[in-house]
Amino acid sequence: MTIAAIFAGGVGSRMGEQAGPKQFLPLAGVPIIARTAKKFYDMSDIDSVIVLSPKDWLQETEALLARHMGDTSKLHVIAGGADRTGTLKELLNYIKANIEVDENTVLLTHDAVRPLLDKRIILENIEAAREHGACGTYIPAVDTIAQSVDGKILTSVPPRDQMFLTQTPQSFNFKELVRHFSALTDQEKSALTDVCSVFSISGRAVFMVRGIPANIKITYPEDLVLAESLLALSLEETK
Numbered sequence: 001m002t003i004a005a006i007f008a009g010g011v012g013s014r015m016g017e018q019a020g021p022k023q024f025l026p027l028a029g030v031p032i033i034a035r036t037a038k039k040f041y042d043m044s045d046i047d048s049v050i051v052l053s054p055k056d057w058l059q060e061t062e063a064l065l066a067r068h069m070g071d072t073s074k075l076h077v078i079a080g081g082a083d084r085t086g087t088l089k090e091l092l093n094y095i096k097a098n099i100e101v102d103e104n105t106v107l108l109t110h111d112a113v114r115p116l117l118d119k120r121i122i123l124e125n126i127e128a129a130r131e132h133g134a135c136g137t138y139i140p141a142v143d144t145i146a147q148s149v150d151g152k153i154l155t156s157v158p159p160r161d162q163m164f165l166t167q168t169p170q171s172f173n174f175k176e177l178v179r180h181f182s183a184l185t186d187q188e189k190s191a192l193t194d195v196c197s198v199f200s201i202s203g204r205a206v207f208m209v210r211g212i213p214a215n216i217k218i219t220y221p222e223d224l225v226l227a228e229s230l231l232a233l234s235l236e237e238t239k
Contacts, residue, residue: 004108005110006037006050008061031068039117045126049074052091089189104173107172109172113219116214121212133173134196135207135208137166139211141160141165169209176204184201
């Protein structure tokens with residue numbers, strides 16, 4: 001069993017004024033969330049796709065996905081939590097209650113606003129999660145990364161060849177993820193920055209899958225313009 005979970009619970013406050021959450025904005029005429037979910041849904045390697053929506057947008061999410069995806073037989077749309085940790089908790093509880101899993105079940109987690117990932121990344125995540133138990137998607141940092149504790153004075157400049165930028169998917173053996181998440185304290189859970197942190201806090205190794213620069217997270221208005229250009233370029237290359 002392989003499950004893909006699309007985290008779409010955010011409201012996109014950094015996108016400025018808009019009619020709804022950023023994941024519902026159109027990208028080349030198709031809502032971002034529909035483009036992202038379809039990447040996973042169309043793969044025979046994935047048995048179920050769960051989309052975690054803002055609570056107040058559940059009906060809109062279901063209708064939108066049905067309209068753009070057609071077949072929804074392996075699609076589940078549920079409410080996310082108040083933050084990423086709350087959304088992860090809702091996801092794990094839903095799977096335990098509604099989907100039959102076993103010791104080999106793999107769970108992929110992905111940002112709804114990263115619609116430009118490719119099939120290779122998804123397949124390598126599945127393979128790495130099966131082999132290693134936990135993996136994330138990363139690209140090497142191109143720019144030098146500077147650290148500052150207070151945002152005013154430079155603290156350190158880590159070696160660039162050791163720095164990587166985090167993308168998604170992040171993928172796991174489902175039962176191992178549940179065990180590690182359940183073992184965290186409330187304080188540790190509140191400090192989670194991504195799902196891989198569940199494993200790193202527990203001292204568990206996380207395997208690295210190579211990402212691609214085009215797998216951007218659409219956060220600001222200019223990101224949407226960039227995504228439009230990247231999508232047009234990829235479509236041109238496939239002609």
